[in-house]
Amino acid sequence: MADARSDILARIREALQVKAPKPHFKAEETAGQPVKIAKPWLPDGGETTEASLLILAEQLAKLKAVLIRVPDETAAGQAVADLARSKAWKQVAYHGAPLVRPVAAALPCPAWEADASFEKQKLEGCDASITSCESIVAQLGSILVSSASSGGRALSILPHVHVVVARVDQVVPDLATAIALMQAVHGEKMPSMLSFITGPSRTGDIERILVLGAHGPKELYLVLVG
Amino acid sequence: MSDAKQIFIKDATLNAADGDQRAFIRKALGGYYVNRDLQKARYRDWERARDAASLAKWTAVNDLANQLEKFTANFERNGGVVHWARDSAEARAIILKIAADVNAKAIVKSKCMTSEEIHLNDALEKAGYGVVESDLGEFIQQLRGEAPYHFVFPCMHVKREAISELFTKHLGTAPTDSPEELTMIARRHLRQLYVDADIGITGANFLVAETGQISITENEGNARLTAALPRIHIALSGIEKVVNRLDDLAVLLPMLATAGAGQPMTCYNTLYAGPRKPGECDGPEQFHLVLLDNARTRLLADPEQRDALHCIRCGACLNVCPIFKNIGGLAYGTTYQGPIGSVITPHLRGLKQWNHLSSASSLCGACTDACPVRIDLHHHLLHNRRNAMKQSPSLFDRAFHAGFGFVMKRPTLFGLGGKVFRATLPLLKKLPLPYMSAWLKTRDLPAAPAQSFREQWKDSDHG
Amino acid sequence: MRVSLFVPCFVDQLTPQVGLATAKVLKRLGHAVEFRSAQTCCGQPSFNSGQWDVAREGALRTIEVFRGAEVVVGPSGSCVAMIKKFYPELLKDTPHLAAAEDLAARTFEFSEFLVNKLGVTDVGAKFAKKVTYHDGCHALRELRLKEEPRQLLRAVKGLELIESEEGESCCGFGGLFSAKFPMISTAMVQVKGGALARTGADFVVSSDPSCLLQIGGWLSREGKPILPLHIAEVLAHDA
Structure with a gap:
């Protein structure tokens, strides 16, 4: 008996002997890649930076994520420190990125650089995490984090609060641009995890009623510098 | 009459007469319709976007062998291991062997309908592993000992009082009628289980041939945790989940969320490329992917209904289906409920046993209009009816229509x-x-x- | 224009007034109307039951009956969809495909014919009643007719059009489905009929006589004070 792989591939090739009709839309439009032909049909991400930032702010508000605009890194540190005080965080885990370290240093509570000496049980006990990100998608209010740029897989998902510190120039208009950028930056060496985070964790599993913080962070803050 | 049909008629009759439960389901879906329409309105042309989404899946499915080969080569280049399973038994055996090889004890799962299809939990539990579903809906259904009611909203039929009682019984928590508090009970209960589990099992929404990544869509963050904390990650996926290009997801991910849940995007759309890489601080040591055929190639061989393999499992067709809303998801007796289930189950599990699902439809077409990848769902129900009649016509039907035809002439x-x-x-x-x-x-x-x-x-x- | 009437079996046997009203409106607009009495059923019950061989014979007969007709107009979204959408599908691998497509191009649902082919929305009708409209699924989703019947109704003098909840929901008829799965079909008409009754309208109007049979049958059994009426009957009303 042939191995399963050869068997399945043979079944597929056999099955595809008979062609299925192509989806019936105008010929000139089927020549392109789906993402390219779809661009004018998908939700708007803004043609200018200003437009994109407006859309982003609107999307984040609808998602119940909090956007904090600050002029510079010092102000970013201040804003997160205020947050830590008001929420009475006792222990914060952070990602050792250039944009994040100074923010962590300004915290009024103990902060632990989680990716330098990762321990999952310790992370479980943290109130909040602070990470950087790869890019931010205005069109959908999504924040792209990765195991490379956000301190691994668990840091941005396990603690109850997730704070992302990013620069304004990391905002891209749409998902297609974010993906193209991801491919340009990482090429064939993709981080083992890339995640588009769109609002705080949520569920509607009980009577379709929205509850935030199902398993991931209950609160999501985007601190945008510049 | 097939056994499956007898059970279906009995359950559907019972549920269709339960006005209270039907009203509960309609009410639960009310918010979804509002949000879906709000999100659809943000598309500059939703109908044309459906064309593009359908094209992305058409291109992949009609070149499936090449794309799968490309995908698996890239997946392995990323450091993952691919396993191929012709059927459920092979898929279960592969997963059991991995579990034994890594000396696992506890397993945490995130939502994966393919694992329901192969009855994975039963097999794992029989082999002595502790298995916990981490998606809230699946967790509730696991405690209830019941199959998912809806493949996206697994426990949408269960009232909060029943969930409270269930948690009191199994977790010893105090009764509450707050969905928020019930969710937090599950959150607290499951947290340590992710940390302690040896294996995390997930599904996959898309397999990206170009990069060898798998894409997982979720809202709760449980899949993220399942693929982050245990030392072994096993993903289980049907072979049809391939897309050719990474940027196809720029069309498919938002549309999946909007059609299925009325969201711009689901909360977490995550791409995995292999296990933990050098220089990364966490993540599993091993990443296995089990690719399952289980009669999908039979559906692939039918060019008329091949587009049913474009399905991205958003659940939109269930949410608008008057049959689903009136008989409920459990009456189908299938892994995949609603219109898409009625279309594909006869291919996956036999037309003779399952054609009644195609007959149990007024052919209203709401499903076809709702499908973000333009599967011709309600016409496929007609195709199944025709094929069933060719295969094994009932004597009564044959006589009735022969007589009808005679008079009409x-x-x-x-x-x-x-x-x-x-x-x-x-x-x-x-x-x-x-x-x-x-x-x-x-x-x-x-x-x-x-x-x-x-x-x-x-x-x-x-x- | 010379219009050849395509009269659904339901209409022929149970609601002949719908066929007569259709003819009356067309004649009022100055068109000659004929009825080719060799027509029987379009074959949809067999088609929907998977008996495509029987349905194919019905299709070929119907194509023959309407050969040479300038336009064919039917007061039923469902039966017209059978001709326009499903005859070409039934006959696609046969030498009769061209004839099927030719008939499909000449065939119109009643409101589609008035609004899209003739460009008429005001047919000079008067009907001082409150009505709600039920979209038959075939008209709505196979023929994509949604605005056409509403435009016609809005132009009727004295008529008040009220939209219902569950506007695009199926009534649960589905041909033999309604008798093969009566419990599901009944649950569906409970939802639909209940919403229609809650509008407070005097009549539920539709372009589909088969939906009206289902909805009307349920409303009557439940004693709801709202009556089924075909759109042709509304448009024929001029006093």
């Missing part, structure tokens, strides 16, 4: 038959005739007119 006989029908209608209504008595149980028929249209018509009146 003869206008005089048709006119005469109509006359007799009208004259005897009051009597017919009293007889235990098939169809007629079923109709009259809940509905009246108008009194028959003395003369039919053809008897009253004179061309000369209308020249």
